[in-house]
Amino acid sequence: MDTDEDLLREKDLVLIGFMGVGKTTIGRALANKLQWDFIDIDEEIEKTYSMPTSQIFQTIGEDAFRAKEKDMIKNYTGIEKLKIISVGGGAFLQDETKKLCLSECIVIFLDISWEVWQDRISLLVDSRPVLQGKTIDEMEKLFYDRQSTYKDHHFRVKTDDYSIDETADFIVDSILKK
Numbered sequence: 001m002d003t004d005e006d007l008l009r010e011k012d013l014v015l016i017g018f019m020g021v022g023k024t025t026i027g028r029a030l031a032n033k034l035q036w037d038f039i040d041i042d043e044e045i046e047k048t049y050s051m052p053t054s055q056i057f058q059t060i061g062e063d064a065f066r067a068k069e070k071d072m073i074k075n076y077t078g079i080e081k082l083k084i085i086s087v088g089g090g091a092f093l094q095d096e097t098k099k100l101c102l103s104e105c106i107v108i109f110l111d112i113s114w115e116v117w118q119d120r121i122s123l124l125v126d127s128r129p130v131l132q133g134k135t136i137d138e139m140e141k142l143f144y145d146r147q148s149t150y151k152d153h154h155f156r157v158k159t160d161d162y163s164i165d166e167t168a169d170f171i172v173d174s175i176l177k178k
């Protein structure tokens with residue numbers, strides 16, 4: 001098990017990337033390996049409103065969700081204990097959030113190809129409001145349009161050929177210890 005002393009990088013880690021790339025699942029695995037705290041911003045917002053994201057979008061709307069997302073990220077990056085923060089797939093659409101994370105944290109872009117992502121659609125569509133009602137072509141357009149949102153980061157990790165555990169191990173060994 002890695003102790004904090006073994007790790008050369010001592011800032012919160014922020015995971016970014018398209019919805020379904022694995023920010024939540026890989027983030028949780030990473031936090032377990034490091035024995036760091038794990039915060040999933042979508043889950044924190046869901047707890048605040050006591051409803052799933054799709055319902056939040058329906059009842060208070062996307063703008064209010066985005067405002068809460070921005071505040072939540074600002075609050076969590078201010079806390080001292082080292083942690084992994086998984087942000088929502090749209091969090092970096094907000095410039096203020098992007099700048100804050102890039103200056104205060106280590107930002108890791110989890111990068112998945114469209115080809116591999118397509119196989120996960122059935123896992124995602126019910127719980128991701130921005131996918132609901134979209135055709136496959138519209139999802140593909142959103143996927144490629146969103147790539148520019150993730151272009152500012154400290155490290156990019158390609159996930160296509162790796163399991164959740166392998167990706168988490170790679171981040172510990174190749175990024176945190178370098």
Ligand SMILES: Nc1ncnc2c1ncn2[C@@H]1O[C@H](COP(=O)(O)OP(=O)(O)OP(=O)(O)O)[C@@H](O)[C@H]1O
Nearest residue numbers: 018019020021022023024025088089123162163164
């Ligand atoms: N190799 C893999 N790496 C990561 N996730 C994988 C992998 N293979 C399958 N999955 C599955 O893909 C899904 C990834 O979803 P997850 O909720 O972690 O994505 P996310 O990036 O947090 O999405 P969102 O931005 O919507 O919160 C999970 O159901 C996970 O089990």
Ligand SMILES: O=C(O)C1=C[C@@H](O)[C@@H](O)[C@H](O)C1
Nearest residue numbers: 019053088089090128129130
């Ligand atoms: O990419 C997006 O816009 C989103 C991704 C999810 O993580 C959630 O934050 C929400 O479903 C919106």
Ligand SMILES: [Mg+2]
Nearest residue numbers: 023024042086
């Ligand atoms: Mg997530």
